[in-house]
Amino acid sequence: MYVGRFIVIGPEVGAYRVSSRSFPNRQVVDRDGTLTVAPTADAPETDNPYISYNCVREVDGKAVVGNGSQVDPITEKLGLGYPARDALAETLLALDYEKDDYDTPRIAGVVGADDAFIGIVREDALLVKEVDEPTLVATYEEDSPRAFDFEAETAAAAASEAYGQEFEHAVCAAGVRVTDDGVETAIDNGE
Numbered sequence: 001m002y003v004g005r006f007i008v009i010g011p012e013v014g015a016y017r018v019s020s021r022s023f024p025n026r027q028v029v030d031r032d033g034t035l036t037v038a039p040t041a042d043a044p045e046t047d048n049p050y051i052s053y054n055c056v057r058e059v060d061g062k063a064v065v066g067n068g069s070q071v072d073p074i075t076e077k078l079g080l081g082y083p084a085r086d087a088l089a090e091t092l093l094a095l096d097y098e099k100d101d102y103d104t105p106r107i108a109g110v111v112g113a114d115d116a117f118i119g120i121v122r123e124d125a126l127l128v129k130e131v132d133e134p135t136l137v138a139t140y141e142e143d144s145p146r147a148f149d150f151e152a153e154t155a156a157a158a159a160s161e162a163y164g165q166e167f168e169h170a171v172c173a174a175g176v177r178v179t180d181d182g183v184e185t186a187i188d189n190g191e
C-alpha cells in the first residue's frame, strides 16, 4: 500500500518517513540539529514547492515533526509558549492542505518526554489530538490517526523502524527521542 509521507508520534519517541512515487531523489540532512528533507545532488530540477522543508525541529525540550513548511511556525509558536495542541491546530488550519494535484494533507506532531500530540489537516477535516502511545498518520489512505505497533526506544531505531515499514516507495526517514535530558535525532537515508 502507498501512504505517501507518514509520522509516528508518541511520548518520548517519534519518526517521519518520506515515501514518494514522484520525487524519490531526496534525503534527510542534519543542519545544526534541524533535520531537513532536501534533493540529492542527482535530483532533476523541479518547481514543486512542497518537497524540500524542515521535517524535525527542536524547541524547549520538545521535537516537532511534520511533512512540510508547517514545522517552522509550529516550532515558533511552541517557543512563544503556545500549548502543543493550539500550535498544531492554529498552524495546520492557517496553512491548510497542500494545493497540489492530490490536495495532499499536512501532518505534524509534537513529541515531549511525557506527552505527545498529533495532527492532520485534510481537504475535509482538521484533527488534532493528544496521544499516549505511538500513533500513525499518513498523507494518503492512513489519514486518520491510529495506534501503531512501533517498538523503537532510540532515535536511530525510530528512523530505521520508520524507514523499514512495508508501505511502498521508501525514500528517507528521521527519528527522535525526547527525554528530560533533551532531544536526540537520527537519520536513515536507506544507504
Ligand SMILES: NC(=O)c1ncn([C@@H]2O[C@H](COP(=O)(O)O)[C@@H](O)[C@H]2O)c1NC=O
Pocket (backbone or CB within 6 Å): 004, 005, 018, 019, 020, 021, 022, 023, 037, 048, 050, 051, 052, 067, 068, 098, 100, 101, 102, 104, 105, 139
Ligand atoms: N512532504 C513531502 O515530502 C512531499 N513529497 C511530495 N509531496 C506532494 O505530494 C504530491 C504527490 O507526490 P508523490 O506522488 O511522491 O506521493 C507531490 O506532487 C507533492 O505536491 C509532498 N508533500 C506532502 O507530503
